[in-house]
Amino acid sequence: MIFGAASDIVTDDIFLDLAGFVPGVELNLKLEGLNPAGSIKLKTAVSLIEDLVSRFGIGPGDRLIESSSGNLGIALGTLCASRGIGLTIVADPNTNTAALRTMQAQGTTVVVVTERDANGGFLQTRLDYIRAALLRDRKLFWPNQYANKANSSAHYRHTAQSILKELPEVGAVLIGVSTSGTLMGCLEFFREHRPATRIIAVDSEGSILFTGQGAPRLIPGLGASLHPELLVDDGDYERVVVPEVEAVSACHTVARRYGLLVGGSTGTVLAAVRRLAPTLRNGEPVVAISPDTGERYLDTIYSEDWVADHFPGVGLVPAQW
Numbered sequence: 001m002i003f004g005a006a007s008d009i010v011t012d013d014i015f016l017d018l019a020g021f022v023p024g025v026e027l028n029l030k031l032e033g034l035n036p037a038g039s040i041k042l043k044t045a046v047s048l049i050e051d052l053v054s055r056f057g058i059g060p061g062d063r064l065i066e067s068s069s070g071n072l073g074i075a076l077g078t079l080c081a082s083r084g085i086g087l088t089i090v091a092d093p094n095t096n097t098a099a100l101r102t103m104q105a106q107g108t109t110v111v112v113v114t115e116r117d118a119n120g121g122f123l124q125t126r127l128d129y130i131r132a133a134l135l136r137d138r139k140l141f142w143p144n145q146y147a148n149k150a151n152s153s154a155h156y157r158h159t160a161q162s163i164l165k166e167l168p169e170v171g172a173v174l175i176g177v178s179t180s181g182t183l184m185g186c187l188e189f190f191r192e193h194r195p196a197t198r199i200i201a202v203d204s205e206g207s208i209l210f211t212g213q214g215a216p217r218l219i220p221g222l223g224a225s226l227h228p229e230l231l232v233d234d235g236d237y238e239r240v241v242v243p244e245v246e247a248v249s250a251c252h253t254v255a256r257r258y259g260l261l262v263g264g265s266t267g268t269v270l271a272a273v274r275r276l277a278p279t280l281r282n283g284e285p286v287v288a289i290s291p292d293t294g295e296r297y298l299d300t301i302y303s304e305d306w307v308a309d310h311f312p313g314v315g316l317v318p319a320q321w
């Protein structure tokens with residue numbers, strides 16, 4: 001199969017049967033990290049760029065600025081590089097070194113803000129930086145993944161569709177939340193096409209999305225220190241909040257038992273499966289969305305030293321042989 005652009009290589013139909021992860025739960029991991037941008041955010045980036053092209057006709061020579069903890073930055077870089085569009089990404093100290101270096105290799109200008117906001121995160125600082133940059137340079141374009149419906153519509157049109165196509169009887173879908181684009185797009189699709197499916201939103205402890213009090217967190221990608229404009233909190237989905245230590249432990253389990261390195265937010269969602277296990281053992285298939293793979297986390301979640309420093313007590317899971 002020959003593709004015209006790296007961003008056309010979208011892999012939306014790959015599920016791994018995670019039999020035995022939680023006994024009695026028919027668990028399928030939807031692997032979103034197997035495209036050239038390495039994450040679910042490739043679909044979001046395509047949709048955001050299409051939106052800017054249709055609204056403003058952006059093209060070669062234009063420049064975008066966006067806030068990202070890494071994955072959207074890489075995904076936008078995949079598109080911008082091949083279209084001659086300049087890109088500035090505003091990241092923070094939780095962004096992995098591998099993600100920073102990937103963005104720089106794509107020709108992206110990466111700014112790392114270091115000042116924590118009032119909720120212990122960096123999102124407000126990142127957005128303040130963008131707003132100041134937009135005032136300085138009137139020619140900059142901001143896709144704004146936190147408020148732009150093109151973000152959630154990517155998941156309505158692709159992520160949710162592909163889940164229902166593969167598993168028409170799906171009983172529950174677990175989705176990690178940050179901008180809430182994945183959650184909102186899947187929620188809208190399932191409420192229209194299969195309302196019986198439980199939609200379970202998963203957040204990290206220390207994020208303010210479903211609880212009031214924010215605190216510093218270490219795992220990038222999941223959670224937020226500000227309420228994104230896209231997120232509608234209308235009671236139409238379930239919510240689970242998981243401590244980061246359980247996410248790290250779930251990542252180790254999957255690496256040792258299945259030989260698969262998953263990203264930190266996948267660990268968070270799998271920890272939620274563990275917590276909800278008694279309610280998921282009804283014979284209906286469950287889907288957990290895995291937004292990215294583990295290679296970007298070799299220096300953190302999969303580093304014994306990093307884990308010992310930040311989560312003492314989390315031992316590596318013994319191998320199964």
Ligand SMILES: Cc1ncc(COP(=O)(O)O)c(C=O)c1O
Pocket residue numbers: 039041071072176177178179180181182183220221222263265266291292
């Ligand atoms: C690794 C990872 N997990 C989860 C998410 C959350 O997705 P969303 O922004 O659609 O809520 C993201 C988004 O950046 C991510 O990069």
